Amino acid sequence: MxxxxxxxxxxxxxxxxxxxxxxxxxxxxxxxxxxxxxxxxxxxxxxxxxxxxxxxxxxxxxxxxxVKTPVSKNDYVLVQQQASPTVGNPSEVKNSAMTLDELGKYIKDDIGFNYSGYFRSGWATTPRGGPKSWAIGSLGRLGNEHSGWFDLTLSQRVYNNNGKTAKAVVTLDGNVGQRNNDGWFNDGGDDLLKFSDMYLTTTGFIPNLPDTNLWVGRHALQQYELQMLDWKAHKENSASGVGVENLPVGSGKLDVALNRQDLENCARNANGSANCSQTDDVNTNSIDFNYHDIPLWDNASLTFRGRYNQANKTNDNKRNERDNDFFDVKDAWLATTILRQNFERGAFNEFAVQVANNSIAAGFMNISDANPDFGRGKRYYGDQDGGTAFRLISQGEAYLLPNVIMANTLVYSQGNNLYDYNTLAGTDFHSIRAVVRPSYIWSEYNQTGIELAYFEQVNKADNNSYHESGYKTTLFHTFKVGTSLLNSRPEIRFYSTYLKVLDSEIDHWTFNDGKKDQLSFGVQAEVWW
Missing domain, CATH: 1.10.287 (Helix Hairpins)
Structure with a gap:
């Protein structure tokens, strides 16, 4: 009216x-x-x-x-405002529209709260009892992981004024076992729980660096993961510390963190093996850096990462080491270079070269995972004597045909004079891991494919050679969102997997009933948000 x-x-x-x-x-x-x-x-x-x-x-x-007036294919106008005529032209009227998606982002930014997460879970069986996972870090995840992992991250902006912000972040990690019904975290089963992040991060508080983040608390710099093998090729400590991120240096950005990582040094047996029922607490600190987003040619970038771990020993620690009652906790370092090339439709490939020494290098030869850890969980063990290792990594995915996509991961590793828990000190090794996953794209929501994997490792110690090898074949059909194998979720996978142990002289692995092979059937859901 x-x-x-x-x-x-x-x-x-x-x-x-x-x-x-x-x-x-x-x-x-x-x-x-x-x-x-x-x-x-x-x-x-x-x-x-x-x-x-x-x-x-x-x-x-x-x-x-x-509201009923469409703005685009998927968005609808939620609020439409008519502004007062401008001074310069009284007849001019400005109209503005806000979509549902824009309103959601506005509300999220206004209240400063964000909730993100990840989980995987599923069911599987075999003709001979419950399924077992073997050499996931060498043969790949698909059809070969039978745990239920989750990450839940909560962040709340607590200050926002004059270009300065402060945000509290908490991340809860956990494993929900798939074997037992109605399990509890404290019942001694597969259910595990931890806080991997609990820190305050700020932006704009460092003078003349408005986009640089300063954080304090329990946090780790960004990890470099091999998704198909389920381990971190370059792994920083998730521990109490302080750091800066997105510091502009030259043509790239620099992240630096100082972290504390105390370890339980295991007692040393006469033959060089570990007795972790007796431990000696040792304080260690690490410095991590990540120099990333360095532009090269078109759609290519370079990253340099590094880490140095150093023990801060007491006089009691040093005396226990001199008496050979406990292992000598040696400093260790890790260096990584990553070249990434992006292609059309989100395809990419990454080439990485890594070099490490002492206990970090020893992690390169782990069969189930090859994380470059300074310790083994919360413990440290092994006679490290300056041994080194390197590895070459290639991972990515490519569209071989318009309706055929293939993901791949290839890792070659080699090391000398390292400590292995099975073959002890002075171990030399070399290994190769290869996984390919071609898939036919029926539509954006359906794919059918196969994953083929093979690995082989040889440890040499005391003039003996120990061989470990095997292969995996997984047939699968997925209901998913998007065509990317590595970067689109949610996904529901129906699969059948055959695992075969060819050699097992390092970890002496067998499946149910002492068998060297396993056929399994299952379905798994994976989602992040």
Whole structure:
């Protein structure tokens, strides 16, 4: 209802009251005239209220029509505002529209809260009992992991003013066992729980560096993961520390962190093996850096990563080491170079070269995982004597045909004079891991494919050679969102996997009933948000 109509009705009401008053003024007393005028004003007030209600309904109907007006293929106008005419041109009217997605982002940014996470879970069986995972870090994850992992991250902005922000972040990690029904975290089963992140991060507080983050708490710099093998090729400590991220240096960005990592040094047996029922606490610290996003040619970038771990020993620690009661905790370092090339449709390939020494290098020869850890979980063990190792890595995915995509991971590793828990000190090794996963794309939501994997490792110690090798074949069909094998989720996988142990002289592995092979069937869901 236009505003002029409302004003006209009000004016007519007042005029009517005045005419009636003038007409009856002569024969009526003052009291009668006032009563009549009051009656007319009450009637006009009621009519005005009705008019206001009609006007409000008109505005609501107009807003409803605006919501129904499509803005794009998937978004709809939620709020449409009409601004006042500009000073320069009174006839000019500005219209602005906000989509549902934009409103959601606005609300999230306004309250400063974000919730993200990841989990995988599923069911599997074999003709001979429950399934077992073997050499996931060498043969790959698909059809070969039977645990349920999750990450839950909560972040809340606690300050935002004058270009300065502060945000609290907490990440909860856990493993939910797939074997037992209704398990609890404290019942001694497969269920595990930890806080991998609990820190405060700020932006804009460092003078002249408005986009650099300063954080304090329990946190780790960004990890470099081999997704198909489920281990971190370059792994920083998730421990109490302090760091800066996105520090502009030259053409790239630099992240630096100082972390604390205390370890339980295991007692040393006479033959050089570990007795971790007796431990000696040792304080260690590490410095990590990540120089990333260095542009090269078109769609290519370079990254340099490094880490140095150093023990901070007490006099008691040093005496225990001199007496050979406990292992000598040696400093260790890790260096990594990564070249990434992006292609069309989100395809990519990464080439990495890594070099490490002492206990970090010893992690290169782990069969189930090859994380470059300074310790083994919370423990340290092994006679390290300056041994070194290197590895070459290639991973990525490519569209071989418009409807055929293939993911791949290839790792070659070699090391000398390292400590292995099975073959002990002075171990030399070399290994190769190869996994390929071609898949036919039926649609954006359906794929069928096969994963083929093979690995072989040889450890040499005391003039003996120990061989470990095997292969895996997994047939699968997935219901998913997006065509990428590595970068699109959620995904539901139906699979059948055959695992075969060819040699097992290092870890002496067998499946159920002492068998060297396993056929399994299962379904698994994986999602991140």
């Amino acid at each position: 236009p505003c002029y109509y409302l004003k006209t009705r009000i004016a007519l009401g007042v005029l009517s009251a005045c005419i009636s008053y003038s007409t009856m003024a002569a024969p009526l007393s003052v009291e009668q005239r006032l009563a009549l005028l009051e009656k007319k004003l009450i009637e006009n007030e009621k009519e005005l209220q009705v008019t206001r209600s009609e006007l409000q309904q008109y505005k609501l109907n107009s807003a409803a029509e605006a």
